[in-house]
Amino acid sequence: MTKQMPRRMSMPRPFLKWVGGKGQLLNELLAQVDRAGKFHRYHEPFVGGGALFFELVRTGRMPAAKAYLSDNNANLIAVYRGVREDVDRVIALLLEHKRKHSEKHYYEVRARAPKDDIDQAARIIYLNKTGYNGLYRENSQGKYNVPFGRYKNPGICDEENLRAVAKALQKAKLEVRHFAKVLDCVDKGDFVYFDPPYHPVSKTASFTGYDKGGFSEDFQRLLAKIAEDLDARGVRVLLSNSMTPLVKELYAKFTIDEVFANRNVNSRGDRRGKISEALIRNF
């Protein structure tokens, strides 16, 4: 049933706007998941906004086994944990933010440290819905630093979707983890989707937007080695990246399909264009 429903109307959907969010490639990604056939556990080591995870749940494709979701951003994982732990309180706090919403309130919320994961969930969802451009960005100290956005009527609390998200997360393992740790918990018959910060298309393009630390070429190489290791173990691997000479070289043994998405392509992020992306698979 759910499969036929338009994406905007059924739930759960991603509830954060995230750099590199995969909303646009969902149909291509779903086609690849279907091609992979039945799998045991699902792993997403760069979960971000979780577009594919929520889509698999929404369309009834998620197997009964536990899903493993991780990211090295501790604030993000705290949000997921908070929503899972007590969605009623997250909603109550969000409604309070909605009542108090103003530029002054925004900067006060931004400046203060969260009390717990539930408070952090409401805090980051609120800032994400009302901040400039609605994106999550941190400075070098890991502090959220997006300025106030001037929206007329920002949708601060989508109660129904948050409840569906909380339900989807009940059976997920949520960890703050470097992607290489995926090797510790994956077995034959599992499915892994890697959506790393993309390899930059040019030296000047700050294409990935990850200000903190960046994602080096060494990390791209390490990731490709991990993908090969998983392949040798009988794990189905799907990976997205930009279509660059390095990416083509690193995944020469895998199948690479070219897909197109609209992305911010220059360093100021204010010009958009159609970018060729690579969907890489071993099945």
Ligand SMILES: C[S@@+](CC[C@H](N)C(=O)[O-])C[C@H]1O[C@@H](n2cnc3c(N)ncnc32)[C@H](O)[C@@H]1O
């Ligand atoms: C392209 S985004 C994923 C977007 C996600 N698929 C979505 O739909 O929103 C990449 C993610 O990798 C995370 N990341 C960056 N470096 C990492 C690392 N070394 N280990 C694990 N996660 C990392 C970032 O925090 C970010 O959330």
